[in-house]
Amino acid sequence: MEQFIKVMLIHLPETRDRVGLVKNLIELFRQIDVNNDESLEWEEFTGHIIELGMVRKDRTFIDAIKSYYASDIRDDEKHDTEVENMFYIDKLKHLLVMERDSKRFKVYNSRTGKYIQNVPEKNVGKGGAVIAADYVEMGNTKYVATTSNSNSINFWDPNNYIKREKIDTSDIQMCIKWCGDNVNRLFTGGCDAQLHAYDVLKLQEVGKVDSVTTNEKKDVVKHTETIMDLLPIPDMGLIATASLDSNICLWSMDTLQGKSIHTDHQNHVYSLEWFAESRIILSAGTDHDIYIWNPTVSEKIFMLKGHNHSLVGVKWLKGTN
Secondary structure, X not given: OHXXXXXXXXXXXXXXXXXXXXXXXXXXXXXXXXXXXXOOOHHHHHHXXXXXXXXXXXXXXXXXXXXXXXXXXXXXXXXXXXXXXXXXXXXXXXEEEEEOOOOOEEEEEOOOOOEEEEOOHHHHOOOOXXXXXXXXXXXXXXXXXXXXXXXXXXXEOOOOOOEEEEEEOOOOEEEEEEEOOOOOEEEEEEOOOOEEEEEOOOOXXXXXXXXXXXXXXXXXXXXXXXXXXXXXXXXXXXXXXXXXXXXXXXXXXXXXXEEEEEOOOXXXXXXXXXXXXXXXXXXXXXXXXXXXXXXXXXXXXXXEOOOOOOOOOOOOOOOOO
C-alpha cells in the first residue's frame, strides 16, 4: 500500500487536501485488492481501470442490471433426486429438468416457470437415466432428442413428450447437439471418446470419427477419454469437441476428418462456447481459467483469469461484450 501511494502521489497533480487524497488512495487500493493479499498486481490495477471505464461509459446498462429482482415463481414439484442437468429449448420455450439416475425428465414453461408435465412412465419403457437433450427441427420433422445411459438416443414428440423413435448407440453419449441449416445432422459424443453423426430422417448413424485421424500438418487428432461437450460451428463447417483428456479437437462436419487438436488445457474440459462476432471459441473446465481460441491457430490466444476453483461452464451473453 505504501509503495502504491508513493507512486500515485508522484503522478497526481498537487492538491491542498493531501491528507484527503491519501485517504482516497487507501480506499482505492482496498477496492482493487479484491483477493485481499495486501499487494496489487498489474493485472488487478489495469483490470480495475478498464472496468471503471466501462461502468461510466454504459450507465444505462448498469442501471438496467440493478432493476432486476427476484421472481415470485417457485418450483413446487417434488424431485426424487438432485437436479443434475437442465436444457433450455428456445423454440419451444421449454426447460427440460433432469434428475440424477432418473429415467424421466420434467418439462417447464420458461415464460411462466410453470410445470407442464413429467414424461409418462409408460413412455420411458426400459430406458436408462436421461443425460442430455437438444431440439431437432428439419421441415415437418420435430423432435426433442435425449441421450441416456442405456446406450440409446430417444426421440420425443415436443407436443406431448411421447417417445416416437430410438437409435441404439455403441456407448453412453454424454452430449448431443443438432445442427440444421445445410448440415441437418445430429451429433453426439461420450464415453467411447468418439464423435458420432446421425441422419434423423433415416434414424441411423452416418459417420463416426476413426480411432486415429491426422490433419494436413500430420497431427494426430483424437480423444482418449470421454467427450463432455460439443460445439457446432456451421459457418466454418466445423464441430469442436471437449474431453476429459484435457484436449479440444476440431472436426469437419461433412467428413468428421480431424482438422486440429488444441492441447493447452492442463485438466478436464467440460464446456465450449462460440462467440460469433469475433469468431473465437471459449472453453472451461477443471482449470481455473477460461481459455480463448482462434479456430485456425493451434495455441490459445488468451486466458480469462479470476476464478479460484474449477469451472463447469462458460456462456457468452449475445449482443454484449
